[in-house]
Every structure is written in C-alpha cells, then in structure tokens.
Amino acid sequence: MTSTNAMPAVDPSGMKAGATARDRREAKSRRRRTLRVVVATLVVVLVLGGGGVAWWVTSETDALSTQVTAAKQLMVASDGKVAEQTTRVGLSAQITEADSVLDESALTRLTTGTADARESLGVATDAVRGSMVEFARGQVETARQGLAAAQGQAEKVYAATEGQGVDDGTRERLQSALEAVATADAAADSSVGGEDLAVLEQAANDLSTNRSVVTVATAALSEAQDAITCPAPDQTWDPDSGKVPDSALAEIPWAPTHFVRADVLESLVKLDAAYQEAFGEHLTINSSYRSYESQESIYDPSSPIAAPPGCSNHGLGLAVDIGGGVEAFGTEQYEWLKANAETYSWTHPDFAEPNGRVPEPWHWESVLARAGS
Structure with a gap:
C-alpha cells in the first residue's frame, strides 16, 4: 500500500517541489x-x-x-x-x-x-x-x-x-x-x-x-x-545691402521683373490680394530689390531721394515702390494702404511720411526692415 503520510519531495536547495520563482528568490534572500x-x-x-x-x-x-x-x-x-x-x-x-x-x-x-x-x-x-x-x-x-x-x-x-x-x-x-x-x-x-x-x-x-x-x-x-x-541718422549701413544672393530672393508673381526677399513674399502676396479685392487690380510695383551697382547708379549725393549704396532697404529686398495711385499722398489707394498695409506686415516708414525727411508716398517696407530708406 502507498502511505498517505509521505513527505513532499524537495529540490537540492531545500525548497518543496512546486515552489514558485518568488518563493525561491525570497529563500535565497x-x-x-x-x-x-x-x-x-x-x-x-x-x-x-x-x-x-x-x-x-x-x-x-x-x-x-x-x-x-x-x-x-x-x-x-x-x-x-x-x-x-x-x-x-x-x-x-x-x-x-x-x-x-x-x-x-x-x-x-x-x-x-x-x-x-x-x-x-x-x-x-x-x-x-x-x-x-x-x-x-x-x-x-x-x-x-x-x-x-x-x-x-x-x-x-x-x-x-x-x-x-x-x-x-x-x-x-x-x-x-x-x-x-x-x-x-x-x-x-x-x-x-x-x-x-x-x-x-x-x-x-x-x-x-x-x-x-x-x-x-x-x-x-x-x-x-x-x-x-550713410548721411542720414535714420539710415543704417548693412554689408548685405545690394548683395543678397539670388537664392534668398523671390520673384513677385504679378511683376516678374521684380524681387523681394523670399521670407517676405508671402506677406506681400496677401497684401496684394486684399488690394485687388478693394480696387480690382494688382499693386503696381515700380521698384523692388536693387543690387549694389543699381543703387550706386541712381544715387545722387546732392539729392536725398535715393540712399547711398549700402544704406537702402531696397538693397535688402525689404522695400518696394508702388504706383497706380499710391504715388501721391491723399489718394484713395494711398489711404487704403495706410489703413490696411500693417495688417499684412508692410508699413510706410516715418522718413517717407508727408513731414518726414524724404516725403515718398510710394515707398513701402516690410516690418522686418530696419529704420532707413
């Protein structure tokens, strides 16, 4: 006969058969x-x-x-x-x-x-x-x-x-x-x-x-x-003025002979779209980015109209001259830009205001431009 009181089997470590891994870890500890x-x-x-x-x-x-x-x-x-x-x-x-x-x-x-x-x-x-x-x-x-x-x-x-x-x-x-x-x-x-x-x-x-x-x-x-x-106190010389590489410039879509710095094109396009909605036509771009040589060719020391080469925001691709009615103070187009341009990150600088150093209703700049011309 088989005894019902037989001792349970144990492994060599002294643990009962069937002991869990946790039991073994605790025993080892x-x-x-x-x-x-x-x-x-x-x-x-x-x-x-x-x-x-x-x-x-x-x-x-x-x-x-x-x-x-x-x-x-x-x-x-x-x-x-x-x-x-x-x-x-x-x-x-x-x-x-x-x-x-x-x-x-x-x-x-x-x-x-x-x-x-x-x-x-x-x-x-x-x-x-x-x-x-x-x-x-x-x-x-x-x-x-x-x-x-x-x-x-x-x-x-x-x-x-x-x-x-x-x-x-x-x-x-x-x-x-x-x-x-x-x-x-x-x-x-x-x-x-x-x-x-x-x-x-x-x-x-x-x-x-x-x-x-x-x-x-x-x-x-x-x-x-x-x-x-730079003769004017609000002009700032910049070594990049007139020397912006082509890769950093972007063509203005409705004025393909004109360029601005690539990072401000989108804001100009949005301004133009709003202007079209108001007047049924594109902004007239008369001037945009100017190379150093181009700025040099139009600079006249006896006239404040064009800044010396190296001192112009046109040379940085951050300024445009606009026509189509904007070239005169007080016109409907000029007043619309004064009221709306900053919404699209473009502004009319102080030097170009009617009482500014060089009154230029046509000159508009990206808000990224520094004070100057």
Whole structure:
C-alpha cells in the first residue's frame, strides 16, 4: 500500500517541489542575510579581543561619510549642468540611502553593508559626472555655432569695408579678433573628444569670450562704415545691402521683373490680394530689390531721394515702390494702404511720411526692415 503520510519531495536547495520563482528568490534572500550575519558574527569573534571590529567599522564609516560629502558637493555643482536630469535624481536618492546607513548603530552598519552603500553611491556619482561631461560637450558645440555665426558676419563686414575709407586701426582690431577665433575653435575641436570636464568648460568659455570680442569689433567697424557711408541718422549701413544672393530672393508673381526677399513674399502676396479685392487690380510695383551697382547708379549725393549704396532697404529686398495711385499722398489707394498695409506686415516708414525727411508716398517696407530708406 502507498502511505498517505509521505513527505513532499524537495529540490537540492531545500525548497518543496512546486515552489514558485518568488518563493525561491525570497529563500535565497533569507540565506544571504543569514550568511551576512554569520560572517559578521565570525568577524566579531575573531577580532573582539583586539578591538578590530571598532576599527573596521570606523574605517568604513569614515570612507562612506567622505563619499557622501563629495556627492553632496557634486549635487550642488551639477545643478543645471547635466544632460540628463534623472542622474541627479538617482544621486540624491543614493545620498539619502547612505545617510540612513550612517545613522545606524555600529553593529547594524556592519551587518547591513556599508560597502554596498558606497558602491551604489559611486555608481550614481559616476552617472552624474558622465552627464555633466555630455552637457559640457553640448555647451561647446552651441558656443562653436554661435561663434561661427559671429565669425561669418565679421568676415562679411571686414570684406565690405575694404577700401571704403574706414581707419585701418578699426579694421585691424577686427582682423586680430578673427585670428583669435581660429585658435579658440581648434582648442574646442580637440576638447570635445575628451572626458575632462574642466577642459570642456574652459573651451566653452573661451569660445563665448571670443564671440563677444568679435561681435564688439564687428559692431565698431560697422558703425565706422555707417558714419562714412550713410548721411542720414535714420539710415543704417548693412554689408548685405545690394548683395543678397539670388537664392534668398523671390520673384513677385504679378511683376516678374521684380524681387523681394523670399521670407517676405508671402506677406506681400496677401497684401496684394486684399488690394485687388478693394480696387480690382494688382499693386503696381515700380521698384523692388536693387543690387549694389543699381543703387550706386541712381544715387545722387546732392539729392536725398535715393540712399547711398549700402544704406537702402531696397538693397535688402525689404522695400518696394508702388504706383497706380499710391504715388501721391491723399489718394484713395494711398489711404487704403495706410489703413490696411500693417495688417499684412508692410508699413510706410516715418522718413517717407508727408513731414518726414524724404516725403515718398510710394515707398513701402516690410516690418522686418530696419529704420532707413
């Protein structure tokens, strides 16, 4: 006969047959805790006479305390300087955990694992430092892009002012600034592949400093050229005036021989559509973008009508001269534009008003244009 009181089968680990994976994990965890207590007890027994336990616990505690202090300093230093914020969240949690270990009794710290707290804190600290390096690399790249933009504008201004009467000292200061840019950019290029946080931060700072120097030197040269080139106080010299590339211009659909800057065409088309609805015809475009040479050919120093080349918003593709009744103050067409043009981002500038520097009812500009003519 088969006995009904037979013992259930067990596996080699001591678990009953059919035990779940969770049961096995819990049993394994219990065995580990038991082993840790046994080991700690053995350490106590072996070194009790010589005070070794106290020395060991103190040594581990001091090491963890020092590590916690450094981690807290890193938390402060990394504020706003990490590529991934979750790394700081993780470090904060590990600092809290380590602090709780330090608050325990000496024997409890021995049995609960001061070394484990140190290891976890080290992993979290490394994650924050790595994230800070990634953030610093991003700062370097952002600074390089900003410097490249400033450098491009500086080179444009430097080239446009050659032989135009600006004193050599002003141009030489910009040239020196541009030469320093090459050195800063080369240093930044070598830094981004490394892991040295201090080197990366210094590279970003140097790039930003050089950008500021180049920007200031560029502005000084532009102002010097403006003083020479543009006689009216509301005119501003621009190195791009009359030199806008074809790729940045767009043909006016109903006036195919005329062009404006591509980014203002849509607003002009919408203004024209509203004008057509009111008057049954397109805006009459008499003048639009002018090249430097074209502006040069119509400029007469004895007349304020046309601005000097380099000082005109026509040269930037941001101004049009309109006919068809608009060329006179007080007409129905002119008054309609005065009332409606700004709705479509076009305006009649102050200098062209009836009491302005050069009364020109026909001259209209995009709101993106700077003060000038």
